Amino acid sequence: MAATTSAPPTGYGLRKRIREWITYLAMSALAIFFLFPIVFMLVSSVKNSETQVLADMSNLYAFVPRGDLGLQNYRDVFGQLEFGRLVVNSTFIMVLTVLVGLLVNSLIAYALARLRFKGRDFLLGIVVALIIVPFEAVAVPLLLLVNRLPWFGGASTWLDSYQVQIIPFIADAFSIFLFYQFFINIPKDLEEAALVDGASLFRIYWNIILPLSRPIFATVAILQALAAWNRFMWPLMVTRGIAARPLTVGMQSFFGQDPRLWGDLMAFASMITIPVLIIFLLFQKWFVQSVASTGIKG
Amino acid sequence: MMDAAIPKTVPKRSRLTSGRTSEAFMAWIFSAPAIILLIVFLVIPFIMAIGLAFTDQRLIPNPNLPTQFVGLRNFVRMFADEAFRRGLLNNFYFVIVVVPVQTALALFLAILINQKLRGMNFYRTIYFAPVVTSMVVVAIVWTFLYNQDGLINSFLSAISFGALGPYDWLRNTKLVFPAIMVLSIWQGAGFQMVIYLAGLQEIPTDLYEAADVDGANKIQQFFYVTWPQLRNTTIFVVLATTILAFKLFDQVKVMTNGGPQNASMTTMLYVIEQGWGQLKVGYASAVSVVFFLIVLVVSLLQRRFLREERQVE
Numbered sequence: 001m002a003a004t005t006s007a008p009p010t011g012y013g014l015r016k017r018i019r020e021w022i023t024y025l026a027m028s029a030l031a032i033f034f035l036f037p038i039v040f041m042l043v044s045s046v047k048n049s050e051t052q053v054l055a056d057m058s059n060l061y062a063f064v065p066r067g068d069l070g071l072q073n074y075r076d077v078f079g080q081l082e083f084g085r086l087v088v089n090s091t092f093i094m095v096l097t098v099l100v101g102l103l104v105n106s107l108i109a110y111a112l113a114r115l116r117f118k119g120r121d122f123l124l125g126i127v128v129a130l131i132i133v134p135f136e137a138v139a140v141p142l143l144l145l146v147n148r149l150p151w152f153g154g155a156s157t158w159l160d161s162y163q164v165q166i167i168p169f170i171a172d173a174f175s176i177f178l179f180y181q182f183f184i185n186i187p188k189d190l191e192e193a194a195l196v197d198g199a200s201l202f203r204i205y206w207n208i209i210l211p212l213s214r215p216i217f218a219t220v221a222i223l224q225a226l227a228a229w230n231r232f233m234w235p236l237m238v239t240r241g242i243a244a245r246p247l248t249v250g251m252q253s254f255f256g257q258d259p260r261l262w263g264d265l266m267a268f269a270s271m272i273t274i275p276v277l278i279i280f281l282l283f284q285k286w287f288v289q290s291v292a293s294t295g296i297k298g
Numbered sequence: 299m300m301d302a303a304i305p306k307t308v309p310k311r312s313r314l315t316s317g318r319t320s321e322a323f324m325a326w327i328f329s330a331p332a333i334i335l336l337i338v339f340l341v342i343p344f345i346m347a348i349g350l351a352f353t354d355q356r357l358i359p360n361p362n363l364p365t366q367f368v369g370l371r372n373f374v375r376m377f378a379d380e381a382f383r384r385g386l387l388n389n390f391y392f393v394i395v396v397v398p399v400q401t402a403l404a405l406f407l408a409i410l411i412n413q414k415l416r417g418m419n420f421y422r423t424i425y426f427a428p429v430v431t432s433m434v435v436v437a438i439v440w441t442f443l444y445n446q447d448g449l450i451n452s453f454l455s456a457i458s459f460g461a462l463g464p465y466d467w468l469r470n471t472k473l474v475f476p477a478i479m480v481l482s483i484w485q486g487a488g489f490q491m492v493i494y495l496a497g498l499q500e501i502p503t504d505l506y507e508a509a510d511v512d513g514a515n516k517i518q519q520f521f522y523v524t525w526p527q528l529r530n531t532t533i534f535v536v537l538a539t540t541i542l543a544f545k546l547f548d549q550v551k552v553m554t555n556g557g558p559q560n561a562s563m564t565t566m567l568y569v570i571e572q573g574w575g576q577l578k579v580g581y582a583s584a585v586s587v588v589f590f591l592i593v594l595v596v597s598l599l600q601r602r603f604l605r606e607e608r609q610v611e
Contacts, residue, residue: 020415027410031424034484038427040449041439057445058452108332117322123329130340132597136545136566137590138343140573140582141350144357145343171335201324230432232548233566237574248434252552255438262442269435280430284423287430291489292496295534 039063041273045266048072053263073267077254080264082242083271086250093165093246094228098221101170105220106213109179110205114191124180130173136233142168143237164238165246169228175220178293182216183209219290222283229276247272344590351584357577365580372584382585385556385563388475389592392564393543395476400483401535404490409524411491412498422495426488433485437552440481444468468554471561478549478562486542490535497531498524530604537600541593565589 040062047053048068056062077083111117112124146158146168158164186209194204210217232248239245245253251268280287351372355365376382407425411418428436443449444467451464467477501524509519547566550556556563556571569589573582 023410023413023415024417027421030407030410031421034425034428034488037436037439037443037484038431040443041435044442054447057442058447058449062449104331104335107328111325111328115321115325115328117325120325123333127336130336132594133340133344133590134541134545134593135340136547136569137586137593138340138347140569140579140586141343141346142339143574144350144355144579145346147357167335168339171332171339173336173340176332201321201328205328226430230434232432232434233551233570236551237570248432251434251438255441255552265438265442269438272435273431276430276432277427280427281423284419284426288422288426288492288495291426291429291492294538295493295496295531 036063038273038277041266041269044263045073045270046070047263050261050263053266057262071267073261073263074271076261076264077268077271083250083268085242086245086247087271089162089244090229090246090248093162094225096162097166097169097228098224100166101172101175101224102217102221104170105172105175106179106210106217107205109176109183110209112176113180113183114188114209115201127173127176127180131177133173135168139234139237146238159238160240160243161238162244165231165235165244168234169224169231172224174294175224178220179213179216182213186212215289218283218286219293222287222290223294226276347583347586347590349583350580351587353580354578355580355583357573357579368580372581373588375581376585376588381556381560381563382565382568384560385565385568388563389544389546389565391475392479392482392546393540396479396483396543397536397539400487400490400539401532403483403487404535405494405528405532407487407491408494408498409520412495422491425491428485429488431485433548434552436481436485437549440477440484440549441468441553444477469558471558474554474558474562478553482546482549486539490539493535494528494531497528501527533600533603537596537603540596544589544592544596565592 043063043065044053044057046065046069047056048070052067056064056066108127112120112127146164148156149158150156151158151161151163155161190208190212191204194208199207230248231246232252235246235249236252239249242250251272254268255265352367352369353365354368354371359365411422411425445451446464446466450467454462455464465473467473505523505527506519509523514522545566546564547570550562550564550567551570554562556567565585566589569582569585572578572585
């Protein structure tokens, strides 16, 4: 690096370089703080011997893959409980919630942003007001409601089902608001041209609005997918067995079993985390943009 | 129907006006799925919560003991219950500690990675990684770290030359809640950092250039340019974190379930314990209403502050 600077470091240049070094030092120290639990989890998960995991837990060897390494803990997790089932459940619930949610929320947002109809301002006001109502405030009465809700095929309760973890989370006032804000800023010219050509409103939504709105669809999809994948309280309340249980609740119940095998637990935790981390690394810019866009709320 | 009654001689209505009616019709068709879902799964349960709060409704009603209107009994009982008061106090305790610490840390991180230096994306990725990690996972990994023979105790012991610890973090009534705060900050700071980063990037660079010309140093620039320009972002971050603090549930449920002796109880944990654990839906609804009122006050404050700011501009 020094080779590229032809002039000898002046007082200003030297001070600048020292400041850079201090910055990097501070940032690296913080990086260690934010990374160590994740590294600790990953390293512990590949130590085959539980004795080794426990021996290393109190010193820097916790971060060193050493001893008998392998995927034994991962095999244990797959073998002991229906881990595959939990993965399928979590994935299915997440994918369906996000896909149907994108359609439902963007459609109403399109109507609010673009179509003229009586009661539009009132409806928009209600949606904005509903952003304030947290799911947590309605969880208990909703439990009472879904406990006695019928479903196709004669079921008289929604407990232990997929739909109880999907349908209540499809419509989301905040997602609607994000779509709405994006749609009102799209120029109208293209739609007007299409209208003159006699295109139906749904066609305009599908062929013009959708392709122009990929960023906001990505944003909402990421926020909703993260929320669905990590959702814990509600599935804890509505799943009594393994049938429709997601990974988070499965992990908590595995954690509650005696004896606690930390190697297995870390393997379980890693398997929930690694897919999300990979997707995050691939689509980093989108993740960051999604979160940044929540800041414009209000 | 109307169209049929109009004599054929009248020219057909222009596309614009006939489009207007079908436009309104289509608008309601497009809106219907979301409206129905919001009503059934948000509005109705919300109204139920308010109604049930004044009853002794149970999840599985006893046929011999019909649900009754009990007036304000649930509210009186709630505030007489040590566990509920502990939970509410803990939420405020969490707000007072976590909100300033996490906000300051997030701002500091955002300022660091907003510099035009190499490798900033790399650091941003690392600081943000905990945000995408499930809270249940975070709670379990940190339980391991907080083990009496675990990494955190040996770290403290090492930096204090053996003077500190070992502590039984999660079984000590004084330490359990601060321990939970630390991992909550660890998990949440990256989120706020990104929001601050967006705020920082919106500050016009000529403000800094002008400050440079006036001879302001970096610290003065922070206090006279950056901080005032981030006012809206800070209001948002502070109040959003406050609301999250009142929703505190996942990590506490997994790590301690509110113990020991309710030392880590929270309002939401109490709601779920009463409503789902003990099936007291009426009583838990009353607690939910109190919870909602707190969130409402914070949200209204947020909207009010942000609106005032917009009017000033």
